[in-house]
Amino acid sequence: MCETKMMKLMERSSFLYIHGDNDFKMREYYNTCGFKLGIGVNPFSRLGFGAAVWEAARGLCQYFEKEELIFSNKKVIELGAGTGIVSILVALLGGDVTITDKPELLNRIKRNVSFNIPSSFKPQVKVRALRWGLDINQFPSDYDYILCSDILYLHGSIPLILETLLHLSNRNTIVYFASTMFYGQEVTRKGHVTLSQYFKTELVCRYDAEDVNVYRMLLNTANTAHLPNLYRRGWFHMRLDHSKD
Ligand SMILES: C[S@@+](CC[C@H](N)C(=O)[O-])C[C@H]1O[C@@H](n2cnc3c(N)ncnc32)[C@H](O)[C@@H]1O
Structure with missing residues (x-):
């Protein structure tokens, strides 16, 4: 694990206000991995949570x-x-990236991709709708990496995120999952406890000041070998609903 006390979260280096743009009110700049990323955000957007760079993404x-x-x-x-910031960085680091969120977020993600990624890299980047639990069958299970940051904050999402991760993973897939632990409090902690029943989970980095944890997770094949048919039949939802009590 990286040194907990020493780790300081990446801060935006500068920002500028944008006038007359319905999507973005500001562009925030972040220096990371040798790149300067310019990320359009809109703190006042009705799209809410998806229109800002969250701590876990910075982590x-x-x-x-x-x-x-x-x-x-x-x-x-x-x-x-x-906003797509994590995937944009990973694309610049050479990854063949599929960036997903709810359909209403995709245009803004595409704009951030266009702003940051040279056209020669663009074939490596796809932006697609993936609503947890709903659209998973349109995606394969051959990913090397799955990335998640600050997505565990609604109780009802836990089984959907689990189902999605199980669908997308194979025994070699590495999941990097970062969470700001105090945001969802109970939900975030409970979500990670639930995920750790199906994924071998290691805390690989922690940012004390912001209470951000970064976990590295691998499918626990011993606990999941029997699952595919069960979770399609809603077994997870039943089991997790009971486990709330
Ligand atoms: C708190 S934001 C985090 C955004 C980004 N990962 C970050 O850390 O900056 C949560 C994200 O999850 C997305 N989200 C929420 N519910 C979803 C669902 N059911 N399916 C897909 N995405 C969802 C939201 O649209 C939003 O972009």
């Missing part, structure tokens, strides 16, 4: 920088990407 970028991770020729998917 993942910082972690990738510290570990000097390279994603060349790796197939990567991000869930609940929001």
Whole structure:
């Protein structure tokens, strides 16, 4: 695990206000892994949570920088990407990236992709709708990496995120999952406890000041070998609903 006390979360280096743009009110700049990323945000958007760069996204970028991770020729998917900052960085680090979120977020993600990624890289980047639990069958299970940041904050999402992760993973897939632990409090902690029943989970980095944890997860094949048919039949939802009590 990286040194907990020493790790400082990546901060935006500067920002500028944008006038007359319905999508973005500001562009925030972040320096990471040798790149300067300009990310359009809109703190007042009705799209709410997906229109800002959350702490856990900054934590993942910082972690990738510290570990000097390279994603060349790796197939990567991000869930609940929001502004797309993490996937944009991973694409610049060589990854073949599928950026996903709810349909209404996709145009803004595409704009952030266009702003940051040279056209020669563009074939490596796809932006697609993936609503957890609903659209999963349109996606394969051959990803090298799955990325998630600050997506565990609604109780009802836990089984959907679990189902989505199980669908997208194979025994070699590495999931990097960052969460700001105090945001969802009960939900976030409970979500990670639930996920750790099906994924071998290691806390690989922590940012104390912001209470951000970065987990590295691998499918626990011993606990999941029997699952595919069961979760399609709604077994997870039943089981997790009972486990609330
Ligand atoms: C708190 S934001 C985090 C955004 C980004 N990952 C970050 O850390 O900056 C949560 C994201 O999850 C997405 N989301 C929420 N519910 C979803 C669902 N059911 N299916 C897909 N995405 C969802 C939201 O649209 C939003 O972009």
